[in-house]
Amino acid sequence: DVKVTQSSRYLVKRTGEKVFLECVQDMDHENMFWYRQDPGLGLRLIYFSYDVKMKEKGDIPEGYSVSREKKERFSLILESASTNQTSMYLCASRPTGAGSPLHFGNGTRLTVT
Amino acid sequence: GENVEQHPSTLSVQEGDSAVIKCTYSDSASNYFPWYKQELGKRPQLIIDIRSNVGEKKDQRIAVTLNKTAKHFSLHITETQPEDSAVYFCAASRGTNAGKSTFGDGTTLTVKP
Numbered sequence: 001d002v003k004v005t006q007s008s009r010y011l012v013k014r015t016g017e018k019v020f021l022e023c024v025q026d027m028d029h030e031n032m033f034w035y036r037q038d039p040g041l042g043l044r045l046i047y048f049s050y051d052v053k054m055k056e057k058g059d060i061p062e063g064y065s066v067s068r069e070k071k072e073r074f075s076l077i078l079e080s081a082s083t084n085q086t087s088m089y090l091c092a093s094r095p096t097g098a099g100s101p102l103h104f105g106n107g108t109r110l111t112v113t
Numbered sequence: 114g115e116n117v118e119q120h121p122s123t124l125s126v127q128e129g130d131s132a133v134i135k136c137t138y139s140d141s142a143s144n145y146f147p148w149y150k151q152e153l154g155k156r157p158q159l160i161i162d163i164r165s166n167v168g169e170k171k172d173q174r175i176a177v178t179l180n181k182t183a184k185h186f187s188l189h190i191t192e193t194q195p196e197d198s199a200v201y202f203c204a205a206s207r208g209t210n211a212g213k214s215t216f217g218d219g220t221t222l223t224v225k226p
Contacts, residue, residue, distance in 0.1 A: 042218040101159040
């Protein structure tokens with residue numbers, strides 16, 4: 001069974017801090033994604049990566065960056081955290097090829113004070 | 114880009130009744146349509162999916178229908194049970210290698226015993 005692991009379940013940071021959210025998957029999936037989940041807004045794509053060192057902007061990339069140095073690891077970086085980035089962050093992975101579902105991590109609940 | 118609209122945002126049914134959730138999409142090139150269930154405090158998980166070369170798919174009490182011409186697809190749950198209570202998300206994606214998914218805003222289903 002695919003396992004997607006997010007390093008922290010809950011995180012509290014101060015405004016202006018640099019924040020790293022880590023995600024690791026164990027199924028050798030080429031594609032990895034970072035989504036943000038807010039009530040009533042569904043899941044919105046921040047960034048995704050289809051290969052090592054490759055990244056593409058999603059729908060809401062402003063204020064975020066990503067890093068993919070190894071195939072199994074995809075990091076989301078908040079360069080200078082702001083209160084409007086308080087949210088649930090979900091990492092997901094999927095293999096290459098048409099028509100395969102996303103496998104999600106348990107999520108990181110980030111609070112920026 | 115793709116836009117997915119999901120209705121209703123909340124749905125309350127009596128145990129044993131049927132529940133229907135509808136989604137429309139805008140990108141005619143989308144060809145993969147998964148449905149995810151997210152229980153409280155847990156990760157979204159795939160419950161059923163359909164590809165654009167199929168009009169309907171069933172799995173026990175759950176079915177999904179797709180109308181490519183009208184660009185809409187629906188989730189049908191029959192004989193609902195209290196454990197069906199959750200947030201349901203539809204999504205649409207193209208069959209490209211990364212295949213990034215665009216999600217609907219979610220439907221909170223409550224099944225009253």
